[in-house]
Amino acid sequence: MSAPRTLYDKIWDDHLVNSQDDGTCLLYIDRHLVHEVTSPQAFEGLRMAGRKVRAPEKTLAVVDHNVPTSPDRHLGIKNEESRIQVEALAKNAADFGVEYYSENDKRQGIVHIVGPEQGFTLPGMTIVCGDSHTSTHGAFGALAHGIGTSEVEHVLATQTLIQKKAKNMLVRVDGQLPPGVTAKDIILAIIGEIGTAGGTGHVIEFAGEAIRSLSMEGRMTICNMTIEGGARAGLIAPDETTFAYIKDRPRAPKGKAWDMALEYWKTLNTDEGAHYDRVVVLDAANLPPIVSWGSSPEDVVSVQGIVPNPDEIQEETKRASKWRALDYMGLKPGTKITDIAIDRVFIGSCTNGRIEDLRAVAKVVEGRKVASTVSAMIVPGSGLVKEQAEAEGLDKIFKEAGFDWREPGCSMCLAMNDDRLKPGERCASTSNRNFEGRQGFKGRTHLVSPAMAAAAAVSGRFVDIREWK
Ligand SMILES: CC(C)[C@H](C(=O)O)[C@@H](O)C(=O)O
Numbered sequence: 001m002s003a004p005r006t007l008y009d010k011i012w013d014d015h016l017v018n019s020q021d022d023g024t025c026l027l028y029i030d031r032h033l034v035h036e037v038t039s040p041q042a043f044e045g046l047r048m049a050g051r052k053v054r055a056p057e058k059t060l061a062v063v064d065h066n067v068p069t070s071p072d073r074h075l076g077i078k079n080e081e082s083r084i085q086v087e088a089l090a091k092n093a094a095d096f097g098v099e100y101y102s103e104n105d106k107r108q109g110i111v112h113i114v115g116p117e118q119g120f121t122l123p124g125m126t127i128v129c130g131d132s133h134t135s136t137h138g139a140f141g142a143l144a145h146g147i148g149t150s151e152v153e154h155v156l157a158t159q160t161l162i163q164k165k166a167k168n169m170l171v172r173v174d175g176q177l178p179p180g181v182t183a184k185d186i187i188l189a190i191i192g193e194i195g196t197a198g199g200t201g202h203v204i205e206f207a208g209e210a211i212r213s214l215s216m217e218g219r220m221t222i223c224n225m226t227i228e229g230g231a232r233a234g235l236i237a238p239d240e241t242t243f244a245y246i247k248d249r250p251r252a253p254k255g256k257a258w259d260m261a262l263e264y265w266k267t268l269n270t271d272e273g274a275h276y277d278r279v280v281v282l283d284a285a286n287l288p289p290i291v292s293w294g295s296s297p298e299d300v301v302s303v304q305g306i307v308p309n310p311d312e313i314q315e316e317t318k319r320a321s322k323w324r325a326l327d328y329m330g331l332k333p334g335t336k337i338t339d340i341a342i343d344r345v346f347i348g349s350c351t352n353g354r355i356e357d358l359r360a361v362a363k364v365v366e367g368r369k370v371a372s373t374v375s376a377m378i379v380p381g382s383g384l385v386k387e388q389a390e391a392e393g394l395d396k397i398f399k400e401a402g403f404d405w406r407e408p409g410c411s412m413c414l415a416m417n418d419d420r421l422k423p424g425e426r427c428a429s430t431s432n433r434n435f436e437g438r439q440g441f442k443g444r445t446h447l448v449s450p451a452m453a454a455a456a457a458v459s460g461r462f463v464d465i466r467e468w469k
């Protein structure tokens, strides 16, 4: 009998092409997603070397970061820098024979929403993209790495990636989530617990009853933010929920190929007794809705809590950095989270821009109005999410409540397009990063779940969604 293996070990072994004595390995890559920000030099490199894309059919390109989300965007991109980036990807995709979704294609959206939606992301695969949140695809039991531009070029040219094997870490979330508490709160709580360097050098597998009970949307939210916990990738073993999500997606295997795939996918779980280098256990039943207060995703607290006092931190550099974060955020220690008033609400991103997220928002805001002091926008993660939301009449609920209903893209998750905060503006955001300047110069970001963001939009301040009537 061979030694018991983790899910990570299994996918790794199945893709290993070569392994050197110093641990350097060559991995075969099954799927490569490409967006406009990290690919221009990679394609240029191929061009200069006279090389082709090795497997165009395993490559999919989509624009997301730079696209405007205004309803008139089909008339052309006004911002010149953005337009140049978008046009470059269109040209590179055409020149190299790669399938491409333009901003006018219904299938366009944030790359990490598009991959799963199209059935391009499948269990057991190795998936890469020149984007840190590629970890999202781990929700399907795929080994998904974010890579840099030179690696993008390497994968385009060879369909392989040079990697060293990471350690195995298990994060087990036991029990059941209380009402009002979501996948977003789970992952924020995990990052709060392990810190932004907690997963360094590891691939994290998420398991336990609470994870099993999540929809694919929720699992993607968890894996999406694994990278904020410093890990190389996140993984969740595929199960019936996964298979049901994938079935009949445009690129999913069909007929006999489906049956064969399913047989393989069912082997994709960690063997009894397999070794994890680190194990963290959390109880879902104790989790509150979480709000971030600082400029790192580890700066989190319960909605019922207060802004912490950095003076309580022993370590000097950390203490100074948390004071700086409070200063940046314009907050004082001891302030109740529910006393913090907000100016903006952003609902969207590859963390929380899927249909389930929009349904959660609609449930909270139906028949209510966005506070007069707040400007709120909802940006569906893809054209298909938008279409689905409109088919369900969610857009009407949003518009009647006073939300701005936009075209799909990364939008205000990062200030790379027209959607951004003004200096000093405070935003309840469903995205994944609250770094300084992330949503706009001097903008202040509080990370929350979609339901919490929706309730904040209506109330003009943070409220405990568990008390929402
Ligand atoms: C622009 C891109 C390279 C970047 C990433 O790698 O994640 C962005 O998507 C982000 O979320 O910060």
Ligand code: SF4
Pocket (backbone or CB within 6 Å): 064, 065, 110, 111, 112, 131, 133, 349, 350, 351, 409, 410, 413, 414, 431, 432
């Ligand atoms: S939505 Fe945000 S986190 Fe996701 S890929 Fe776009 S910029 Fe990065």
